[in-house]
Amino acid sequence: MYYILWIIALLFVTAGLVGTILPAIPGAPFIFTGLVIAAWIDDFSRVGGFTLASLGALMILSLAVDFVATALGAKRVGASKLAILGAAIGTIAGIFFGLIGVFFLPFVGAALGQYISQPDLFRAGKVGLATWIGFICGIIAKVVIAFVMLGIFVGTYFW
Secondary structure (H helix, E strand, C coil): CHHHHHHHHHHHHHHHHHHCCCCCCCHHHHHHHHHHHHHHHCCCCCCCHHHHHHHHHHHHHHHHHHHHHHHHHHHHCCCCHHHHHHHHHHHHHHHHHHHHHHHHHHHHHHHHHHHHHCCCHHHHHHHHHHHHHHHHHHHHHHHHHHHHHHHHHHHHHHC
């Protein structure tokens, strides 16, 4: 049973790391769940409540970053509501087109949404780019937070 629980914990953490890049998988909650299972395996003797609370706070921060980064990129250049909706639709649609779709379709969705709202090609491109940059910054921040979570857990578990 001990090894099965470790395998389950590692599967959650692995899925979470994938989820920091793919928007369909809630990365930080999966990582957090895996780390809680790992802490539970030895009855929280190595990783206790304070560490888990810190990891929970980082998980919440990661979820917030996911929404805020893209929105800030879009709002910085005055994106319309349709541009933000287009970016969200592009993000979801990108899942079905692999890694290139995940990175490219939020830009396309934001630009199309902005162009439908205000038919100005230059402005639509600018909004699409700003939204895309916010999206990429959000992914980078989520990856950093994920590795900080893992570092805190490993450091606490082994030292």
